[in-house]
Amino acid sequence: SAVISQKPSRDICQRGTSLTIQCQVDSQVTMMFWYRQQPGQSLTLIATANQGSEATYESGFVIDKFPISRPNLTFSTLTVSNMSPEDSSIYLCSVLLGTDYTGELFFGEGSRLTVL
């Protein structure tokens, strides 16, 4: 298993500001993922973050809005830029343990952002 720590756990932000969410894993992992969960909705993948390369973004998400860093195999950050109330969501970091389709995805506790 993996222990994943996310910071902050929750925050209230002003419109137009940016916030960086940190994700720390207790073991080295190749692939890390960032998900968004809007209120009352399911999880949507924002991007896949691989160490040493640029993140791969899903349709509807762009680097200018959600820049991601992956400086090493245990750490990643997601920035939510120029926030608006529509960005109010839970943002979850997750890591893949195992390979291919049999690997298990572990999640951090989530960062609950409210944008006023």
Added chain:
Amino acid sequence: AQKITQTQPGMFVQEKEAVTLDCTYDTSDPSYGLFWYKQPSSGEMIFLIYQGSYDQQNATEGRYSLNFQKARKSANLVISASQLGDSAMYFCAMREGAGFQKLVFGTGTRLLVSP
């Protein structure tokens, strides 16, 4: 088309009873994995159970079992002897293909367990 469909927005069950949460999936890939996660009100995602497309037997983990019907493309979660702490959102998810790690989630089912 929806990859994962959970048709039950909410389910009620009495404590100590069993409950089945429905999940159907859509894929043409013979290799895939199916997952169930629990999300309490605190927001974290808790892994419950996994079923691989080539697994011969239904997965079980304690009070959780997965009723895997491959021909019908369904992977229902069965919770036996429900407890008050089981009240949460439950998400079914799928990962397709060898080497393709993206997990696609259903819309979830909110389970409420009453005393």
